[in-house]
Amino acid sequence: MLSKRVYVAWFVVHFCLITAVCFAGIFSLVAxxxxxxxSALQKRARKAELIAxxxxxxxxxxxxxxxxxxxxxxxAAGIQAGYTFFAPNIPGYHRLTFELYYEDxxxxxxxxxxxxRGAALRLxxxxxxxxDQRYEPIREVVVKMLAFSVWRExxxxxxxxxxxxxxxxxxxxxxxxxxxxxxxxxFSYDFSxxxxxx
Numbered sequence: 001m002l003s004k005r006v007y008v009a010w011f012v013v014h015f016c017l018i019t020a021v022c023f024a025g026i027f028s029l030v031a032x033x034x035x036x037x038x039s040a041l042q043k044r045a046r047k048a049e050l051i052a053x054x055x056x057x058x059x060x061x062x063x064x065x066x067x068x069x070x071x072x073x074x075x076a077a078g079i080q081a082g083y084t085f086f087a088p089n090i091p092g093y094h095r096l097t098f099e100l101y102y103e104d105x106x107x108x109x110x111x112x113x114x115x116x117r118g119a120a121l122r123l124x125x126x127x128x129x130x131x132d133q134r135y136e137p138i139r140e141v142v143v144k145m146l147a148f149s150v151w152r153e154x155x156x157x158x159x160x161x162x163x164x165x166x167x168x169x170x171x172x173x174x175x176x177x178x179x180x181x182x183x184x185x186x187f188s189y190d191f192s193x194x195x196x197x198x
Contacts, residue, residue, distance in 0.1 A: 017056070017070070018079050024052035025081070034171060062195050092168040094127040095183065096143065098167055101162040112146045113153075130164065131186060139164075147191050163188045 001016060029035050030045035053059055056074070057067035074080040100108040113121050129135055147160045165186045170179040 014077070017074060017077075020052045021074065021079055024049055024056065027052060033173075033174045048064040055137065074194050092166055094131050094186075095165060095167050096127055096146065097163045098132075098147055099163065100150070100154060100157045101161070102156060103158050108154075111153075112149060117123070127164075131166065139187065142159040143189055144191060147189075151191075158192070160186060162191065 027045045029048035030037055031042050031049055033039055033042055050059070057064065057070040060067040071080070096112060098110045098112075100110055102108070109178065112123060114123050126142070130139055135142075143162045147162050151157055151160060163185065166184045168182050168184070169175075170181065
């Protein structure tokens, strides 16, 4: 009889935590105005998000045993993040573009080519990592290697300019008004490949 009550209590706590995590994610999206819901709901959603954060112990001090206990349980149960990943909010990504300068003055644009879906996924992951400040010391070397792979296919290229930046998708209202994705330059490198060859 006692074990049945313990199981029921554990189930109720577990279900409440799952619900709080999911609602926190949903309310966060509504509060940021990234849904099709009216903007009048944003203030209420922000308050509801704070209540969900309170239930999850996120408003307590970082050293609080309650907060640490809840966080540990959420991570151990695999419910630390809601399902907002599947919401229709497309995250930004990074783009590396190569401007190819030929001897005759022509300019072409290319990107790094990969063979297969697995390699494409690894390239996307690599580009996301290049945006991180911790990878700044090796950025130029990695970009140079990618540029060299493009140059091998077009050996008559005189110079390559590699341009790297973040691509952001428009929010729903901008998309409805016809706005396209935006590109924010983060860094660029120029490689004069014929000089390096000699």
